[in-house]
Amino acid sequence: MGRNSSSNGAPGSAAPRIALTVGDPCGIGPELVLRALLDERASAARILVVGDEDVLRRTARELRVRWPFAAVDAEPPRSTRWTRPHLLAVPGQAGEDGYGTGLISAPGGRAARAEVERAVQLARDGLVEALVNGPVHKESLALAGNGDDAGGHTDLVARLCEVRDVGTLLVAEGFAVGLLTGHLPLRDALRKVRTSRIVDRLGLYDGYLRRVVGRPPRTVVLALNPHRGEGGRVGTEELREIGPAVEAARERGLLVSGPVGGAEGFARAADGEFDLVLAMHHDQAVVPLRMLRGFDSAAVTVGLPFVRATVTHGPAMDLAGRGTASPASLLRAIETAARHAAAFASTVAGEDNGRAPGATRSEVREVPAD
């Protein structure tokens, strides 16, 4: 640390290597990446940024941010001894007209997709230990024409890894929040509040966090209805689905309690009583966490063959180019990915033969042929 003239420390050569995609070039991704790399916290990892060199150079110039890269490469460094940030330049996707800052566009989506494809390959080839993704726009991805049901960022990564049924942990200072379901209409998410699904997700997240925190995680499951359903008077899911799931998980030896109301569960987790809060639907996880931690959280995908973290916000097209967006979530994603990759490196050889952090064999399923 601190052996060069930069304001940030440089990571040691044993720090995990992370492939960091810039995200949609039309959003705040480029400025967040540049600013994050100059932050001391980024020295938790050795970072290989995957992105468009022209976009990053222009952004650095316009926002007067110091160029943070030790080198710009066309191929990933074959040496394992690099420490300061490298840029792996991917070919531009915009043509002569450039990208339209702040616009949802096919070129933006193509660039974001090309980065993700390259970065996933680096991770699968073992050239990095973890993947961190800057923000993309789902509509830009769709405009870029994936040729299949586009889905979102995580869907894309999972498909490239030939994995389905991944889970999401939102990781913040002190605790994580697990999602039972992701981007579903609330009406449909309610139908997924089933004992079997809750037990399955508890097992998935417990298995992952057990290795990260080095002991069985202490978990609390949230209720779905107001006042925990008031003994069945205000909804029955607590009695019929959630309570039995907690019991089943406990019988398997997991340290699980609940269901408790959302306010209580988050307050107790923030007080250090729990490592994991399992939420019954997307906004039950996302909104209280944002209130508690602002943008200082990251989303971790569980069930992939490598560690992957991403920001918990979008590309904020309306803020792009101003230099005002906060890199807090990106820094948290970098720090989290580095920490998790290090934890898996220390346990993976003995326990899992190098396979899929956080996923047992049964959870890593191949996508059906059609």
Next chain:
Amino acid sequence: MGRNSSSNGAPGSAAPRIALTVGDPCGIGPELVLRALLDERASAARILVVGDEDVLRRTARELRVRWPFAAVDAEPPRSTRWTRPHLLAVPGQAGEDGYGTGLISAPGGRAARAEVERAVQLARDGLVEALVNGPVHKESLALAGNGDDAGGHTDLVARLCEVRDVGTLLVAEGFAVGLLTGHLPLRDALRKVRTSRIVDRLGLYDGYLRRVVGRPPRTVVLALNPHRGEGGRVGTEELREIGPAVEAARERGLLVSGPVGGAEGFARAADGEFDLVLAMHHDQAVVPLRMLRGFDSAAVTVGLPFVRATVTHGPAMDLAGRGTASPASLLRAIETAARHAAAFASTVAGEDNGRAPGATRSEVREVPAD
């Protein structure tokens, strides 16, 4: 203020008069009331506590809290010139065995109910300008045998006022949160996310807050689904119900925007951009507010013939008698009730002939005969 030797100031003789019920004697209500009365903030109102003298004296003795009352009365003070807290003693409901501290019980429920009945009558008789209710337990109320579908605290007050279809505003520093629905299973609450209901609640809360803040309130309506439904890909309520309701309210001249996601709506309200956040279901209102403000919020019932505020927590039987519970919500309820009552006193004569603050005639409906 400060003309006597107590640590708190005494309110002036023009301060609003508030009837304050202690709530369930087996919970934290007695200790919260005693401690709140000794807090400077309670001097926003002239407070007539309605409760069991023996319970309050025992609590004051056991927790070594100074007796805060200027007088104990069997009938409400007929003079309008009293300033320091009075206790209107209601007959005990426990018999010789006393109440069981920390227990859910019929005597506790009977005592709570007797207080509420007395306090509502005081408000309806014009002997106080507002009602503040300490915490009750719904199960204790049910055990006390109301002889009808018990419901909760607010249901009881509304029934005593022969009013139905009241609304709830959660009031915190700087902004309020309106509920579209209350204690319903989430599944049923989703079915109430309808344009007509949203427009109706916007009108109800706007009418109330307009008089409290002295200008048209700036309102934001929350989305129901993740990411505001992503243009219909993740739920249709935003396009079919919520968006049209916002448009309809704007056409009526209300200052309404949205729908926006829960995190954005609360963050912008906390930044001072909005006076009112309209939430689509109970926990979407309650949980983020608790994360932002802790217990420093009060629930206001809109549609009654007088101002009514209550605490946003229960009687916390497990904490009763320890003296550790926070009176933050009760103090916020007192301060809010005093402020709202003063606002209504200054506008009510000209605008509504003394009728129903926050409710137009059409919203104050009699309960059907059976």
